[in-house]
Amino acid sequence: MATVESVKDLRTPALIIDLDQARRNAEGMLERFLSLGFQLRPHMKTHKTLECADIMTGGSRRCIVVSTLAEASFDADNGYDDILYAYPLLSLFHAVVDNRLALQELKKRPLKQGKISDTSGVELTGMYAHCGNTYASQGEEQIKAVARETTMITLQFMEKLKAAGIQGTKSSIGSTPSCSHPVPDMAMLSEVHPGNYIFYGLYCHVLLRAAVPHWILLWVGSHDGGGRLPTGYAIIEGHPELKLLSMTQEHGRVEPISGKLDFKQFPLGSLLTLMPYHACATAMMHPVYFVHSKGKIIDTWKPARGW
């Protein structure tokens, strides 16, 4: 348990998680795919903690995706089973094929009866597509169009596998946008694997402190997504007039979206709460997460780190 009692008393920068909101996010996704009748395989890459993993799997401790071997062994050591390491292993085998070079490698080992020949002990168990291009969509209809197209291409590929005599392979697609707005065709897949929904990006708050003349100086961390929001790399809670303009490793620059900054409003030591654009990259920078409910710190979570 954390010794600090309130979010307001935390030393900053600190990553804080609203537990009630995270639970609602996870339950929403679990219920959605339970009612659609197919398997949710949540991705752990955003948070890399056991606590969030338990929330996202509803306590089953089964059927997850990870992005590092460090996460895989951390989860396995804590009783998790059926873990998919979703990373292309270029010269070993290619359950995930994402470029021409990988395809050439796969062609060197033609598929035969569900096995990759000449590679004993390796079996093709499924096709996996992320559809991260949903993040470039403008609104629900475009997200659905990408989800529909990815589903269609994946299913067509499954048909080709069947025609080649390869049966029983799983098909899986998913990103948080596509799984938040699933299309009916997705029901023909075996699984979906979103991950970011545990925080939904902007639900992940970072508290910061410090200020210098000309611009406000923050201690933050991720370059990702800067151009995507009118407010820059993050939304600054309670200050829609401000923009997080640029960031280096440990500093960020805030300016007003228009006009001049009123420095009297932000004396040295002012505290800002940021909802960063990219929750995964932000979480990655913190060795500990402070978990709160209605502003009261109730726990601290330690994520898996390393590769």
Ligand SMILES: Cc1ncc(COP(=O)(O)O)c(C=O)c1O
């Ligand atoms: C391979 C892979 N699968 C699944 C996901 C989860 O997607 P999202 O973060 O949109 O939920 C990611 C996210 O980057 C990914 O890289």
